[in-house]
Amino acid sequence: MESRNLMLLSWLAVLVVAEEPPSFCKLDCPKYQLVEQYDKFEHRIYEESRWVTTSLNADHYMFGIMNSFRHLFKYISGENSEGLKINMTVPVLTVVPLIKPPTVNATMSFFVPHALENPPTPSDPAVYLKNSPPMSVYVKTFGGYAFDYTYSKKAKALAEELRTLGLQFDDSFVLRAGYDAPFKLFDRHNEVWFLAK
Numbered sequence: 001m002e003s004r005n006l007m008l009l010s011w012l013a014v015l016v017v018a019e020e021p022p023s024f025c026k027l028d029c030p031k032y033q034l035v036e037q038y039d040k041f042e043h044r045i046y047e048e049s050r051w052v053t054t055s056l057n058a059d060h061y062m063f064g065i066m067n068s069f070r071h072l073f074k075y076i077s078g079e080n081s082e083g084l085k086i087n088m089t090v091p092v093l094t095v096v097p098l099i100k101p102p103t104v105n106a107t108m109s110f111f112v113p114h115a116l117e118n119p120p121t122p123s124d125p126a127v128y129l130k131n132s133p134p135m136s137v138y139v140k141t142f143g144g145y146a147f148d149y150t151y152s153k154k155a156k157a158l159a160e161e162l163r164t165l166g167l168q169f170d171d172s173f174v175l176r177a178g179y180d181a182p183f184k185l186f187d188r189h190n191e192v193w194f195l196a197k
Contacts, residue, residue, distance in 0.1 A: 024179050024189035025090060026090070026179075027088055027089050027090045028111065028113045028114060028115075029089060029090045029111060029179075030046050030047065030111055031049075031114075032044040032045060032047065038165070040140065040157075040158075040161055041140045041158055041161060042139050042141075043137070043139075043196065044137055044139055045134060045136050045137075046132075046135050046136075046137065048131065048132065048133055048134050049112070049131075049132045050112035050119065050129060050131055050132070051112060051129070051130050052072060052110050052112055052127060052128070052129055052130075053108070053109040053127070053128055053130045054071040054108055054109075054124075054126050055068065055105060055106065055126065056094055056095075056096075056106040056108045057106070058096055058097065058106035061148040062147075062148070064106070068094075068107075068108035069092070069108065071124055071126055071127050072092075072109070072110045072127065074124060074127075075123075075124065075127050076088060076110060079124060080120035080122055080123055081120040081122075081123065082120040083120075086112075086119075087113060088110075089112070089113055090178075090179045090180075091111065091177035091179050092109075092110060092177070092178045092179075093108070093109045093111070093175055093176070093177050094106070094108045094109075095109075095174075096173060096174050096176060097172065098155075098171060098172060098174055103172045103173070109130070112129070137175070137193040137194065137195055138169055138193065138194045138196055139191050139192070139193050140155075140157065140158040140192050141189065141190070142154050142190050143189065143190070146176070146178060146188075146190040151174075151190070151192060154192045155174040158192055158194060159171060159194065162194065167196070168196065169195060170194060170195040170197060171194065174193065174194060175193035175194075175195075176190075176191075176193075177190065177192070178190055179191075
C-alpha cells in the first residue's frame with residue numbers, strides 16, 4: 001500500500017512539474033507543449049491565446065519598436081475601457097513580413113494574462129485585441145541583446161536548418177519574441193518563430 005502511495009505521489013509530482021512554466025517565463029506567458037527538441041531548434045504547439053496588438057513600422061524598426069511598445073504599454077497602464085492596470089507579460093511578440101509586397105502587416109503584441117478572462121477594450125484606436133488559434137511553430141532560441149540584425153540573422157539560420165531537414169514552414173513572415181526588460185544585462189532570452197505547415 002505504501003509503495004502504491006509513493007508511486008501515486010511521484011506521478012502527481014510529474015504532473016505538477018509539467019504545469020510549471022519554462023524558466024524563461026518569469027512573467028505570465030502563453031502555454032505550449034514541446035513536440036520535438038532538435039539539435040538547434042524546437043517544435044512547439046501553443047494553446048489558443050489572446051493578445052493586445054498594434055501596428056509596427058518595420059521600415060524604421062527601432063523607432064517602430066519604441067512607438068508600438070508605447071501604445072501597448074499605455075493599454076496595460078490603464079488606457080482601456082475599464083481603466084484597468086494589467087501586469088506585464090512575455091513575450092513581446094512582433095510579426096515581421098519577409099516578402100515584398102508583404103502578405104501580412106508588421107505588428108507588435110503583448111500576451112493577455114491567463115487570469116484576465118474579459119480583457120477591457122483599448123481606448124487607443126491603434127490598439128486592438130486579437131485571439132490566436134492554437135499554432136504549431138519552429139523556435140530558435142538565443143541570448144544577448146536582440147537587435148533587428150540579430151533577429152534577421154537567427155531567422156535566416158532557422159530557415160536554413162528547417163529546409164535542410166525538409167520541414168515545411170511559412171516563410172512569408174517571422175515572429176520575433178523578446179522575454180526580457182531592456183535593463184536586464186545577463187541571461188537574456190530571445191526567440192524567432194516560423195509557423196509550421
